[in-house]
Amino acid sequence: MSGMNDNSGSQNSSSKNSSSKKSSLKNSRSLRIVVAVVVVLGTIGYLAYTGQASAKSYYVTIPEMQKMGAKAYSSNLRVEGFVKPETIQQDGPNVRFVLSEYESHNPKAQQNPRQITVDYRGSEPPPDTFKNDAQALAIGTWGQDGVFHATQLQAKCASKYAPAQGAATSGAKVATNEAPVVAHGNRTN
Amino acid sequence: MKRLLLLLAFAGVVALMAWGFNQAIFVAPTEATMGDVQRIFYYHVPNAMLSFLFFAISFVASILFLAWKNSAPERAQAADAWALASAEVGVVFCSVVLITGPLWARPVWGIWWTWDARLTTTLILWLIYVSYLLLRRFAEGAQMQTLAAVLSIFGALDVPIVYMANRWWRTQHPAPVFGGGPDSGIKDPTMLAAFGWNVLAWAAWGLMLLAFRVHVERRQQRIRHHQTVAALAGK
Incomplete structure (x- = not known):
């Protein structure tokens, strides 16, 4: 990049002028992109943060x-x-x-x-x-x-998925013919 | 020869999906608390995982498009084709998630839908990519490609939020099956195998769709290019 600037320095002043204009245009564009990215990420971060605080909102x-x-x-x-x-x-x-x-x-x-x-x-x-x-x-x-x-x-x-009693691995061939097997109290916590 | 290989690949994917169906519906044991309706799990979760994958591909391809737009226009067009094709496949998978979810929720939760964080963020993800596809359909040219790339990148930012939603917030949607604490996970190797087969089968199907779609889109790009050149030449 600096090498390019050196070259343009040896050229006439008008091309130097336009190239600096171009680079400032490019700078303002990348600045706008940076601002947009910061706004988007900031919003997401804010939502995540406040959501964290009101994590109890659903119930x-x-x-x-x-x-x-x-x-x-x-x-x-x-x-x-x-x-x-x-x-x-x-x-x-x-x-x-x-x-x-x-x-x-x-x-x-x-x-x-x-x-x-x-x-x-x-x-x-x-x-x-x-x-x-x-x-x-x-x-x-x-x-x-x-x-x-x-x-x-x-x-x-x-x-947590566990097989119904009597349906374990031997296959659903048995179980599909019956009503869904209901097992009580097989959940451990 | 090439045609034969393609046919073999297609037959392989179909066989894999049939095998996955057999595993999910007939081989895996009936679940203890939910009964047979739990078999939706073998479709719902693999489709959700893969929709994340395809949106991620669209995200990366969109970044590459923007990066190469001026410096390497030909490579940028290839990236754009990948971004479009993977967004389309991602929307298909995300639609399956949004259809199987309520079908499962109704008998198990007692409701079709609720506005909890997981469900809402998933719907938003779907809407963003549907709007991406609409933008691509109703606008044309380089400007549209740039806007679409930005929209795809923006949409993909929702993916980690969807993924974390039932970790960050209290939701109706259950905690993650994998890595969701002591009261989660698959406790049966046959169930785990059925799940694995379905992830594999749906991944193969989705990647095949993606490959075909990218191929078609590249051809359409060439057709459009030739048409533009012809128009400029005044023919």
Whole structure:
């Protein structure tokens, strides 16, 4: 680059002028690209950072909801927990159950876990995956009566895949002819 | 001879995909909590992984296009063909992800769709590359190629965000299957094998599509070039 400048120095002044103009044009262009890149990366970084801070936005856990105070009663919430085994009382599409902070096999579940009663009234029954110890999200409001009134139930499945009992490796030939095999409590945590 | 080799390659890819289908649907055991619907996993996740790969190829090719645009125009055109072809294949794979996802979510989560970080960022990724393809369809010339390259680079920046979404934020979408902590992973070698075969089969299919598409695009570039030259010569 400096060699090129030396050459242009020995040439007449007009070409020197135009070449310096060209390089300043090039500089301002690369500056604009740098600014654009900084803006884009800055936005992404900002989003990631603030997203990190509000990572809880999609749902709240039971302890978080209980810490919300009066606000918990007035907002529409999506609360996460595990369905306490043997508490599901189904009546048509409506379900009443206890949502616990921990899965029942979790050692912490023995030490007085925080749990809430959920009363779900909706137009359709919860999904098949909604069962004992399933991780679930209840969407609705927390009533003054201490019951969470849900209008929607969503199961949240683990990303751990294990064969159903009796279907292990021997093949799905057996299993495909039957209803999906439901295994209870084979998840370890 | 060349035609025979191509036919053999094509037959090989089809056989691989049939084998992958057999593994996913008949060989892999039924999953414990979700039942047979979990078999969507063997399509959903490989397609997601490969859509990332193709968008990454488009990203690199777009950077090369911009780098070579003035200094090496012929190489830049080759890079542009790769950028376009891989964006197209990436959109196909991303569409499969967005179709299989809700099909799986409905029976398992109870909903077709939710606006959590993983799902939303994936939809944005798809929209950015669809707009890339629209730009390429409705505009022409060197200016369009430059704009498209910038759009592809911008779109690819969403890929790491999609990848990290269920690590950074709380999502409805489950945690990563691989490297997602103690409550994740495939606990059965047959399931793992079915997954591996499908990654391989879909990769082979996608790369074959990409190769054909690049070849066609290079030919179209030559046709356009000849037409321009002829027009300039006043013929």
